[in-house]
Amino acid sequence: MAKVKYALAGCGPAAFFAAEAIRERDSDGEIVMIGAEKYLPYYRPLTSYYIDGSVPKERLFIKNEDHYRKKNIQFINGRVTAVRGQEGVLVYEQNGKGTEKNRAEEELHFQKLLIATGSAPVKPDIPGISCSGVYPLRTIEDAENISRASQNKKKAVLLGGGLVSLKAACALKKLGLDITVVISSSHVLSQMLDREGGSVVAGHLGKNGIKMIFENDAAQINSSTSGITGVTLADGQVLEADLVVFGKGVEPNISFLEDSDIKHSCGVPVNERLQTNHPHIFAAGDTAISQDLVLGRPAINALWPNAVVQGATAGANMAGDEMNYDGSLGMNATEFFDLPVIAAGLARSGQSTRKNLEIYRFNYPSPSSGERRYMKLVFQNNCLAGYIMIGKNGKAGMLTNLIASRQLLEPRRMERLINWDFTYM
Numbered sequence: 001m002a003k004v005k006y007a008l009a010g011c012g013p014a015a016f017f018a019a020e021a022i023r024e025r026d027s028d029g030e031i032v033m034i035g036a037e038k039y040l041p042y043y044r045p046l047t048s049y050y051i052d053g054s055v056p057k058e059r060l061f062i063k064n065e066d067h068y069r070k071k072n073i074q075f076i077n078g079r080v081t082a083v084r085g086q087e088g089v090l091v092y093e094q095n096g097k098g099t100e101k102n103r104a105e106e107e108l109h110f111q112k113l114l115i116a117t118g119s120a121p122v123k124p125d126i127p128g129i130s131c132s133g134v135y136p137l138r139t140i141e142d143a144e145n146i147s148r149a150s151q152n153k154k155k156a157v158l159l160g161g162g163l164v165s166l167k168a169a170c171a172l173k174k175l176g177l178d179i180t181v182v183i184s185s186s187h188v189l190s191q192m193l194d195r196e197g198g199s200v201v202a203g204h205l206g207k208n209g210i211k212m213i214f215e216n217d218a219a220q221i222n223s224s225t226s227g228i229t230g231v232t233l234a235d236g237q238v239l240e241a242d243l244v245v246f247g248k249g250v251e252p253n254i255s256f257l258e259d260s261d262i263k264h265s266c267g268v269p270v271n272e273r274l275q276t277n278h279p280h281i282f283a284a285g286d287t288a289i290s291q292d293l294v295l296g297r298p299a300i301n302a303l304w305p306n307a308v309v310q311g312a313t314a315g316a317n318m319a320g321d322e323m324n325y326d327g328s329l330g331m332n333a334t335e336f337f338d339l340p341v342i343a344a345g346l347a348r349s350g351q352s353t354r355k356n357l358e359i360y361r362f363n364y365p366s367p368s369s370g371e372r373r374y375m376k377l378v379f380q381n382n383c384l385a386g387y388i389m390i391g392k393n394g395k396a397g398m399l400t401n402l403i404a405s406r407q408l409l410e411p412r413r414m415e416r417l418i419n420w421d422f423t424y425m
Helices: 013-025 044-051 065-070 140-150 163-174 195-207 304-318 396-405 411-418
Strands: 002-009 031-035 073-084 089-094 105-115 119-121 134-136 155-159 178-183 210-214 218-224 227-233 238-240 243-246 250-252 281-283 288-291 331-336 339-345 357-365 372-380 383-390
Touching: 002 013, 013 031, 013 105, 013 304, 044 140, 044 163, 065 073, 073 105, 105 304, 134 140, 140 163, 140 243, 155 163, 155 227, 155 238, 163 178, 163 195, 163 210, 163 243, 163 331, 195 210, 195 331, 195 339, 195 372, 195 383, 227 243, 281 304, 339 396, 372 411, 383 396
Parallel strands: 002 031, 002 105, 031 073, 105 281, 134 243, 155 178, 155 243, 178 210
Antiparallel strands: 073 089, 089 105, 119 250, 218 227, 227 238, 331 339, 339 383, 357 372, 372 383
16 A cells, blocks of 8 residues: 555645645655546636637646646546545545556555545436537536537537536637527526626626526437437427537535545535544545635635635645634636626625625616626625625725625725725726
């Protein structure tokens, strides 16, 4: 059985920044990073831009191979299948060794382990979802499959109104396809925005040629011997399509913990040091259930910035430091056809029913195009608890810091925030 000081299960931002933090404090301890993908850590949020060629493949990676060689970080392309926490043993299957059905398991004995295996797309239970021509968008390989499949195609249907589906829709539209997005909720980005904000984004997407169908869902994906032919919706409507992409949320990659002695339930609970129920085992990123700064309870905020900070904190503590992680914040920032959209904290629909909230909404025209823009501020107990900014993002950093710090605001400062001239912000 091989032995290593630091084992990192995963190769996303949490694992990468954990390795960097370890190396800053321990220049000699062996680090092994095990990733299910064949690629070294890369910027997953950029995969949609890779579809249409806006970002070339080489720009996706955080660092090149030479960086890992110089820092003596070993990468294994493999899939973690089990962890025996008390024993300090990680079991994995190395990709490329043996056949997929008959692949030998290998064991790695560790002193410290980070569980940072990320998340995977939820695959809808729809007839035809496994047909050739139907794709998720999560990995570089997914982006390459979608880009390749889009060649000589005319119509694409996107299932889901979240960030993944909408970014893929924009990329495919830029490649010249006719796009229809099927959304089960009443507005786009329902896990990020309220109805008003979703309406502004939908209007902008519509002006850029993306069609949307709300409060409906796919009942079946239709195909023939030549490939995908369309999508039948729950109301019986049939959409023509020769390409389908789904983005219906993600779930943590923790199936390997099923028979483990590491506590888990829809994620891995951690303390303020990001330790699990075993002090020598840590979790970070999309798998870690940590304190939500606004909700005041444990939650998973599966976002790149949170994974970066959690990974760096966990890595520091694995190397002997004593750093506390205060908690995560639900926040998303993106843009659609040059329209910036950002939201943080208590911002989306359904959260406005919480107690002691003061909510202010502002609609205003863009000075350049006259197109509708939107701003929302949410206060709770004299603290900023959430915001939405669509069209401008110049004050987003300051607003996010106010939420994360839970800073009490004097009435005069609250009034200044409420009376900003957002049109020129």
